Amino acid sequence: MADIQTIKICGIKTEDLLDAAIDAGADMVGFVHFLRSPRHVTIEQLGNLISAARGRVESCVLLVNPDNSCVAEVAALGPDWIQLHGPESPARVSAIRHLAGVEIMKALPIGSAEDVAQIALFNDVADRVLVDAKPPKGADRPGGLGHVFDWSLLAGIDPNIPLMLSGGLTADNVAEAIKTVRPSFGIDVSSGVESAPGVKQKHMMEAFVRAARAAM
Template sequence: MALTIKYCGLKTPADLDLAVALGVDMVGFMQFPKSPRALPLADIGALVEATRDRAESCVLLVNPDDALVAEVAALRPDWLQLHGDETPARVTEIRDQSGLKVMKAIKVGEAADLEPMPDYATVADRLLLDAKPPKGADRPGGHGNVFDWGLLENVDPDLDFMLAGGLSLTNVGEAIEMVRPFGLDLSSALEREKGIKDHELMRAFMAAVRSAEAALEPTDARKAEAL
C-alpha cells in the first residue's frame, strides 16, 4: 500500500530539500495571509520552481478571486488546493481558468459534511478531508484536531481522498489502518513551533508512515491470494 504523502506549509528551501529527500510525493505552500505558514507570492514562485521535476507542487488558496487565481497559475505549480467555501461551480471555474489540477478540501465535523463529496469529486481532481475548524476560527484547516474517522465508513470506496487533521506520530498508524486513505496531508504535525517545520519530526513522520504501510502489506497480500 503506497500512500501519496504531502508535506504542506513549507516555507524554506531547507524544508523543501528535506521533504524531497524523504520521498514525499507533494509539497504545499500557503497563500493565505492569516496563516502562520503564509508566504508572499514571490517566495512561493521560487519554491515552486525549485520543486520542479523533484515532486509535485501545490499552492493552497482560500476563496480566491479570479485575479489571485491568475497570479498563482502564472507560477505554474502542479496543483491548486482550495481550502475555503468554494462551491462545486466555483471549483470548476478555477480549474478551467487556471488550467491546473485542483484539490478541494472538505471540512468534516459530522456525517452531513460528507454529503457533498460526490459533487466535488466530479469537478475536482482530488479531495482532501480535514477537520472542521473550531467555532469562531479566523482561518480554515483542522487546527491540529482529529475528526471522527468512523464517519468515513460509508464513504464510496471509489472516491479517493487524502486525509488531514490532527495526525500525529501516535495516531498515524491507526489512521492508515482504519481509514485506508489515498494519501496523507501533513502540516502542523511537522512543527514544534507554529509555522516552523521541525526537521526531526519531518523525518520521524515519514518513518512512521513507511512502517505503517509495511505492516499492512502482508494483510493485503493475503486478501489478494484469497480472491
C-alpha cells in the same frame, strides 16, 4: 496494509525546509498563500519554491476562496496542484479548475455525517478531495490547526473517490489513521511536523514519513 501513494507535507516556507521534506521522503509539498496563516508565503516566495520543487517533488499551492486574479497569478507560476481550502462551491471549483489549467484538490471540513455527504458533490469537479477536521467556531483559518476528526465518519465512503486524509495527523497517530480510513490518494500533514505554528522540524518530518510508510 493500505494502498496509499502520496504523502504530502504542507506549509513549507523556505527552500531549506523544502529540501528537508524531500529528503524525508515526501511525494508532495504544499505552500500556503493565505495571509492569516502562520505558514503564508508571498507570490514571490511561491515562485521561488515552486521552481525549486519542480522535477523533484509535486507542488501544491493552498488558497482560500481566491478571486480569478489570484488564481491566474498562482497558476502562472506552474504548480502541479492548487488546493482550495475555503467555502468554494462545486460551481466555483469547476470554474477555478478551468481557469487554472492545473489539477485541483478541494478541501472539505468534516465534523458530521452531513459534512461527509458533501464529498460526492465535489468528486466530479475536483481531481482530488482532501478531508480535514472542521475548525471550531471563531477560528481565524480553515486548516492547519492540529485537530483530529472522527475517522469512523468516513466508514461508508466510496473507495473509488480519490481521497486525501488530513487533520491533526502526527507520527504517533498516522498508522492508525491509515488503517482506519484507508484513504485512496494519500495523507497530508502540517502542524503534526511542527514545534510551533509554522515552524517545521526536519526530524518530525522524517518520523512522520517513516511511520506512514510502515503502515502502507
